[in-house]
Amino acid sequence: MIRKTVILLLATAIAAATGALAAETLESGLRGSTPLNDEGAAAPMTPMRNTAEKEVRNYPEQPPVIPHSIDGYQIDLRSNKCLSCHARARTAESQAPMVSITHFMDRDGQFLASISPRRFFCTECHVPQSVATPPVSNDFVDIDTMLNRAAPGGRR
């Protein structure tokens, strides 16, 4: 008898809980208010940052980001649009930064005459930046700030 009552109570509780869950709208920074079992409307695409001004690197090894739009740039086996400005021979005319000398090295550290095939596809590392405001903020702290904090008398 008691057992039956317990099962009944449990069932009621579960039903009530799922009902409440289903009725509640979830507000999430990434998903918005779309229910979990639905696919939300796609956010409108934002334009690329197009200032052509160098952006700071967050750590020394970071591949520099592309400060301009690269819509329709063809990078494949036949041609590489990036290199028509950033190649060594093209930089005088374009005033674009030259591809780093490290990109001329093969895997054994030998310098080749032109871009090493393994570094040919620029967008594997270098990417343009969107002007979107991120829904989740980033609390990355760069090394200078970190060292400053650790130094005696530094701000923590």
Add this chain to the structure above:
Amino acid sequence: MTGSDPKASRPGFVRRAWGFLLELLDVLIKPSTVLGLGVLVIAGFVAGIIFWGGFNTALEVTNTEKFCTSCHEMRDNVFSELKSTIHFTNRSGVRATCPDCHVPHNWTDKIARKMQASQEVWGKLFGYIDTREKFLDKRLELALHEWARFKANDSLECRNCHSADSMDLTKQSPRAAVAHERYLFTGQKTCIDCHKGIAHHLPDMRGVPGWQ
């Protein structure tokens, strides 16, 4: 002329053709004895309208996107590549169709280009680029022709819509503004020098000046 022996005295083909031409000329230069001058003038005028109108209509039919893409060589290669570019869809809905860039707009140059294009009919008949592989093999050669044409006429087909005088540099991205100011406005370069591959994919660019 034909005497008692028609087989022996029948003149050769050239002679007969020449005789016919002389007779025709005779008819053409003699004043008409049956039709009035007014009738002839009006009939000539109407026939002129029909022939000239028909010619121009036929010419314009061959100057449409629909006509160009009725061949699979165009539809499956260059036209499908155009579809993802700004010259096909954009915010204001202005589309550059095939002839806007590939056929000169003024009449004399258009006719000259159309006569040149008869070679392309030959190419179509004999399957010059009837597979994707053949097209890719020939792609550099075909692209070089177009680039040479644009270079020779100072990118005339670009400038039919894009006028350097109407460019507002403040509305351009900083890179574009600098490049246009330095190279376009000074006349050092023409559109096609920098804007290759904006409407179709590029061929293998090794050896093309300015490319790697």
